[in-house]
Amino acid sequence: MMTVYLSHGLESGPGALKTQAMKGVAQKLDDCEPVVMDYRGIAEPQQRLEYLLRVLAERGDDPAQCVLAGSSLGGWLSAAVSAQQPVLGCFLLAPALGLADYPETSPVIQAQHSHIIHGWRDDVVAPEPVIERARLQRLSLRMVDDDHRLHASLETILCDFERFLCQCATPNHYD
Secondary structure (H helix, E strand, O other): OEEEEEEOOOOOOOOOHHHHHHHHHHHHOOOEEEEEOOOOOOOOHHHHHHHHHHHHHHHOOOHHHEEEEEEOHHHHHHHHHHHHOOEEEEEEEOOOOOOOOOOOOOOOOOEEEEEEEEEOOOOOOOHHHHHHHHHHHOOEEEEEOOOOOOHHHHHHHHHHHHHHHHHHHOOOOOO
């Protein structure tokens, strides 16, 4: 069973459009359990990170069978968790990389599968640190003509997410 942790952004919540749409994609797949995180009331990135790590530990999910997906701060959280314990997949939407007030501005993503979608017109999280992280690690990156919320790219996000989850669910024949 693959568990997909969905993390919303700083000023968002578990009912956010992208989070719920991605949950719907995950629910359609066999052997895939979506877990929608709720960080409301937890303002600090470090506290949210500790909370996500605690939920992962309490649930007892094998990180090698977990996909972390998130938008903005939720994308940073997904990347930061993978930097501490390698995971099956990281699917990041406008991840909050390169922001000085975060504990680790650009965590090294440790995931068997990874994909980032970021908007060229993002005025909250500059594209450059995200592009640089993708370049340094040779991560899959799709730049879209959109802003930070990525609402105009929802169809692209959901198509990429479904393909990504299918890739994660397929055993690696090179091991």
